[in-house]
Every structure is written in C-alpha cells, then in structure tokens.
Amino acid sequence: MSSALTDEGRKARWTPGRFVVLAAALLLAVVWVLPLAWALATSFKPEGEATKTPLHWLGSQFTFDAYRKVWEAGDIGRWMFNTAYISVMTTILTVLLCAMAAYGFSRTEFRGRKVLYAVVLGGIMVPPQVLMAPLFAEMVQLGLVDTYWGVILPQVAVPAMVFILVKFFDGVPRELEEAAFVDGAGRWRVFWTIVMPLSRPVLAAVGIFTFISTWNNFLWPFLVTTDPNGMTLPVGLVNVQTSYGLRYEQMMASVVIAGLPLLVVFVLFQRQIVRGVAHTGLAGG
Amino acid sequence: MTTTPTSTVPAPVPAKQPAARPVTVRRKWTEHGLVFIAPFFLTYALFLLWPLVSGIGMSLRSDNITGEGGEFVGFDNYAEALQDPNVWSSLWNTIWFTILSTVPLVLTGLVMALLSHHLRFVQWLWRLSWFAPFLLPSGVIGLLFLWVIYPSDFGFADQLLAWFGLHPGIGWLTDERYAMLSIVLATVWWTVGFNFLLYLAALQSIPQHLYEAAELDGAGAWHRLRHITIPMLRRTTGVVLVLQILASLKIFDQVYIMTGGGPDDSTRPILQYVYQSGFTGYRIGYASAVSYLFFALIVIVSLVQLRLSQRKGESA
Numbered sequence: 267m268s269s270a271l272t273d274e275g276r277k278a279r280w281t282p283g284r285f286v287v288l289a290a291a292l293l294l295a296v297v298w299v300l301p302l303a304w305a306l307a308t309s310f311k312p313e314g315e316a317t318k319t320p321l322h323w324l325g326s327q328f329t330f331d332a333y334r335k336v337w338e339a340g341d342i343g344r345w346m347f348n349t350a351y352i353s354v355m356t357t358i359l360t361v362l363l364c365a366m367a368a369y370g371f372s373r374t375e376f377r378g379r380k381v382l383y384a385v386v387l388g389g390i391m392v393p394p395q396v397l398m399a400p401l402f403a404e405m406v407q408l409g410l411v412d413t414y415w416g417v418i419l420p421q422v423a424v425p426a427m428v429f430i431l432v433k434f435f436d437g438v439p440r441e442l443e444e445a446a447f448v449d450g451a452g453r454w455r456v457f458w459t460i461v462m463p464l465s466r467p468v469l470a471a472v473g474i475f476t477f478i479s480t481w482n483n484f485l486w487p488f489l490v491t492t493d494p495n496g497m498t499l500p501v502g503l504v505n506v507q508t509s510y511g512l513r514y515e516q517m518m519a520s521v522v523i524a525g526l527p528l529l530v531v532f533v534l535f536q537r538q539i540v541r542g543v544a545h546t547g548l549a550g551g
Numbered sequence: 552m553t554t555t556p557t558s559t560v561p562a563p564v565p566a567k568q569p570a571a572r573p574v575t576v577r578r579k580w581t582e583h584g585l586v587f588i589a590p591f592f593l594t595y596a597l598f599l600l601w602p603l604v605s606g607i608g609m610s611l612r613s614d615n616i617t618g619e620g621g622e623f624v625g626f627d628n629y630a631e632a633l634q635d636p637n638v639w640s641s642l643w644n645t646i647w648f649t650i651l652s653t654v655p656l657v658l659t660g661l662v663m664a665l666l667s668h669h670l671r672f673v674q675w676l677w678r679l680s681w682f683a684p685f686l687l688p689s690g691v692i693g694l695l696f697l698w699v700i701y702p703s704d705f706g707f708a709d710q711l712l713a714w715f716g717l718h719p720g721i722g723w724l725t726d727e728r729y730a731m732l733s734i735v736l737a738t739v740w741w742t743v744g745f746n747f748l749l750y751l752a753a754l755q756s757i758p759q760h761l762y763e764a765a766e767l768d769g770a771g772a773w774h775r776l777r778h779i780t781i782p783m784l785r786r787t788t789g790v791v792l793v794l795q796i797l798a799s800l801k802i803f804d805q806v807y808i809m810t811g812g813g814p815d816d817s818t819r820p821i822l823q824y825v826y827q828s829g830f831t832g833y834r835i836g837y838a839s840a841v842s843y844l845f846f847a848l849i850v851i852v853s854l855v856q857l858r859l860s861q862r863k864g865e866s867a
Binding site for chain 2: 318366376385391394484529536
C-alpha cells in the first residue's frame with residue numbers, strides 16, 4: 267500500500283530537522299531520568315557520602331550497605347508484604363465487582379436500573395479525599411481502623427471503572443451470548459465463560475490501573491493505619507523518615523526498594539499499561 | 552429473539568433456577584440484574600454514598616474525631632469556615648498550585664508526545680523515561696525530592712546550578728519564594744507522563760491521509776503541525792486540561808511530605824487543612840464542612856468536564 271510505503275519512507279529519512287527533534291527528545295529524556303538516577307547512585311554510596319560537595323555520581327566505593335541496613339531494620343519487608351497483599355486483594359475485588367456490576371448495567375433489564383446507574387455515575391465526581399473525615403469515623407465505628415480490610419474496602423467500588431466497563435460491554439455484540447442462551451447456558455455460565463474471557467484486554471487495563479493506584483495510594487492508608495506493622499510501603503517510609511537520622515543513603519535505598527516493584531510491573535506490562543492509561547485515563551482520570 | 556424457547560425441561564418447582572424452567576432469550580436478558588449489581592452497589596453504598604451523606608450530617612455537628620460528644624450546630628461550621636483565613640489561604644494555595652502546574656503539565660505532555668510521535672523509534676525509551684515517574688508512589692517522590700534533590704548546597708538541584716556556574720544555596724523548599732515553584736517542578740516531573748500518553752494516543756489516531764494530502768500540496772512540517780496536528784488535538788486538549796485541573800486541585804501528598812504545608816503555611820493545600828482540622832485538631836465536624844466547600848469546587852469543575860465530554864460524544 268502506498269500509505270505504508272510513505273510511512274516507511276518517513277521512518278528511514280534522517281533529515282536535519284529530525285536530528286533536532288531527536289536531540290530535543292534525548293535532552294528531555296536525560297532530564298527526566300536524572301532524579302531517579304541520582305537516587306539510585308546515592309543509595310549505593312557508603313554512609314555519609316551523600317552530602318559531599320561538589321557532586322559526585324560515584325561514592326568512594328560501591329556498596330549495598332544502605333540496602334542491607336534498611337532491610338535489617340526490619341519494617342520494610344513487612345510493609346512490602348502489606349502493600350502487595352492490599353494491592354492484590356483490592357485489584358481482584360475491584361475487577362470482579364466492577365465487571366459484574368457493569369455487566370448487570372449493560373446486559374440486564376430491571377426496574378430502577380437506570381436510576382441505580384445514574385447514582386453510580388454521579389460517584390465519579392466524588393473525590394475520595396473529600397470523604398476522609400466521615401469515612402474515618404465510619405471505620406472507627408466498624409472497628410476497621412488498623413486492619414487490611416479498612417484499607418481495602420473503601421478503594422474497591424470505583425464508579426469510573428464501572429463506567430469504562432459498561433462502555434466496553436455496550437460495544438460487544440450480543441449474538442455470542444444469545445447463542446449460548448439458546449443452547450441453554452445460564453446467566454452465570456455466560457458471564458464466566460464468554461463475557462469475562464472476551465473482555466480480557468479491558469479487564470487487564472482496569473486491573474493494572476487499580477493495582478498501580480492502590481500500590482501508590484497515600485492518603486487513605488496513611489489515615490487508617492496507625493500501627494507501624496500494618497502500614498503500606500509509602501506510608502511507612504514517610505512515617506519513619508526521621509528515625510533514619512540523616513542517613514541519606516539508607517533513605518534512598520528504601521526509596522528505590524519502594525519504587526522498584528512498579529517499575530518492574532511497567533517493564534513487564536508496558537503495552538497494557540500504555541493502552542490502559544490511554545483508554546481508562548480519559549474516562550476515569 | 553423474544554419468543555424462542557431455549558429449554559424444554561419442565562420446571563419441578565416454581566423456583567428461581569433459570570435452567571430448570573422454560574425460558575426465553577428475552578427473559579435471559581432480564582434475569583439476575585440485581586444479583587450482578589448488588590455486590591458492587593452494596594460496597595459503593597457503604598463506603599461512598601453513606602460517608603457522603605453522613606458527612607453532611609457531621610458537618611452540621613460539633614463532633615470530635617470519634618463522632619462523640621458533639622451537638623447539632625446547624626450551619627455554624629460552614630459560617631466559621633467562610634470566615635476562617637486558613638480556609639481561604641489554603642484554598643488559594645490549592646488554586647495557585649493548579650494554575651502554576653496545569654499549563655506546564657499539559658504543554659510538556661504535548662511536546663513529549665509530538666517528539667516521540669515524530670521520531671517513531673525507540674518508543675520504549677521515551678515511554679520509560681517520561682512515563683515511569685508517574686508510576687512511583689507519592690511517598691517515593693516526596694522523599695526523593697525532600698532528601699536528595701532539594702536540600703540546600705549538597706542537594707542535586709543546587710549542585711546542578713553550581714555546575715552551570717550559578718550560585719547554590721537556594722532554599723528550594725524552605726524559602727517562601729521558591730517552595731511552591733519547587734513543588735510544581737517536582738509534580739511536573741512526576742505526573743507529566745500521564746498527559747504524554749493521552750496525547751500520544753490522540754496523535755496516533757489522526758488519520759495518516761491528512762498528512763499525505765498536505766505533503767502532496769507541499770506543506771512543510773511546521774505547516775502540517777500548525778494546520779493539521781494542533782487542530783486535531785483540540786478535543787484531547789480540552790479533556791487533558793480538565794483532568795489535569797481536577798488532579799491538581801486534589802493536591803496533598805507531595806506537599807505534605809516535602810514541606811508539611813510550610814514554610815509558614817505558604818504551600819498548605821485545602822486538603823491538608825481538612826486533615827489538620829479533623830485528624831490533628833480533632834474537629835471532625837468542622838473538617839467535614841471545609842471538605843464540602845472544597846467538594847463544591849470540584850463539582851463545578853467536573854460539570855464543565857461533563858459538558859466537554861458530552862459535546863465530544865455528540866460530534867464523534
């Protein structure tokens with residue numbers, strides 16, 4: 267095809283203009299990588315060398331000392347487990363509940379469905395931060411302060427995700443499901459064996475998005491956990507930063523430990539994340 | 552479709568078991584709707600609707616953090632909030648942050664998308680370097696900038712300036728003149744990748760034939776950018792802009808970690824004031840009232856977004 271050919275042609279042509287663009291992109295890339303690179307470099311320095319001026323990327327020796335000390339201090343492994351547990355549970359529950367609800371809204375008819383859906387859509391406008399005071403009071407009453415469920419449950423019912431999935435289901439032709447109905451399959455079978463597998467890409471997008479935002483959530487876990495044993499990684503780090511004294515290298519080692527899992531997730535699922543952000547992001551913010 | 556019998560198994564009891572009685576496809580569509588929706592809706596009601604409603608009740612009372620010991624005070628909390636200089640200053644800080652951060656976040660995202668789209672190679676490199684920071688927790692961002700980027704003298708930012716021959720010793724987070732700007736810079740670095748991806752997706756959906764036609768007409772690169780790309784991105788820009796404003800208004804984490812709202816409350820956002828009133832000042836009724844004032848602002852912006860996306864739907 268001619269369009270493909272011109273596309274290829276453009277790909278290969280190295281005009282001066284394109285070099286300028288490349289230079290600009292590289293410059294921006296360097297600027298964006300520098301802070302992370304600096305954190306990494308600092309974390310490998312021997313204790314006390316982070317504050318040396320002028321700036322040196324390498325310390326007098328390359329050492330895992332800071333990592334060892336941070337790990338031996340004990341809490342960070344525990345927080346990592348908490349964060350992973352909370353993120354995985356939240357993701358599973360969110361995907362399950364939102365997919366079921368979206369299927370219900372998209373594919374069933376009952377009195378009051380439209381009203382319920384409007385109530386759910388209205389929730390997209392409510393930032394969870396606005397509810398911090400009443401939600402915390404509710405958690406006190408339910409006895410869920412300092413529990414995993416206290417962190418998980420308020421993050422599970424995400425109206426924006428229902429909206430995204432309803433849009434998706436609305437776009438899927440009903441013929442497959444109807445054929446299954448004719449064959450005598452029940453509602454649940456159709457949902458589990460046809461609809462869910464068919465929706466794998468969008469469910470993956472919703473799931474990854476949920477996982478990342480739960481892993482990164484700060485305010486709610488910060489409010490609802492007071493016991494250091496129950497803290498998530500970001501909350502724990504912020505809480506104990508003073509107890510590191512002025513050990514910058516250890517601080518950066520914990521920063522790297524806290525940030526690394528998501529960077530690994532990104533490298534593994536780059537395609538899904540990029541697509542997920544492009545689609546989920548526009549609808550859900 | 553509406554009257555096809557799908558099962559001839561006679562129903563032994565008039566139970567609700569769908570497979571055990573003659574059903575129609577039509578009937579299948581109406582079955583179990585509430586069952587599918589109930590788990591979500593119950594959670595939603597319990598952890599979003601209920602706090603939303605009970606928060607209104609709390610904002611009319613003088614309760615402390617445990618919800619005890621207060622009494623009904625009517626709109627006193629709201630009246631007090633409207634006269635509280637801390638509400639206005641933290642609201643202004645929030646809006647000022649939003650103004651300062653939105654334009655660079657949208658523009659930088661656009662520039663990144665244009666660069667990477669134009670280059671069409673090593674896409675993974677641009678995505679990794681520009682989008683990866685967005686994936687990091689706010690705690691990591693806050694501590695990274697607080698501990699090794701922004702300290703005076705030995706901090707990375709100051710050392711970078713020194714490398715260019717500029718005078719170091721700037722109180723990036725401790726000087727009232729720079730603190731908010733430093734937070735904006737860190738936030739742009741952190742979250743611009745999101746806008747970059749949204750723009751990139753929009754760029755990739757512009758029909759290629761538009762460019763080919765323009766090229767045949769002899770339009771240069773600048774001309775194509777100015778007369779095809781930018782106009783085709785107008786709708787995306789509207790959406791990105793509103794999403795960004797909403798996100799910026801909700802600022803809390805990085806400020807709380809980096810400056811704690813200081814120096815002298817000059818960076819304290821409204822959400823931090825809500826937190827302080829309710830959780831360190833124990834006035835949860837008052838905190839609720841302040842958060843509902845903030846909510847009103849969010850709703851207004853959201854309604855604008857709704858209008859925008861509806862218009863988008865109409866023209867699409």
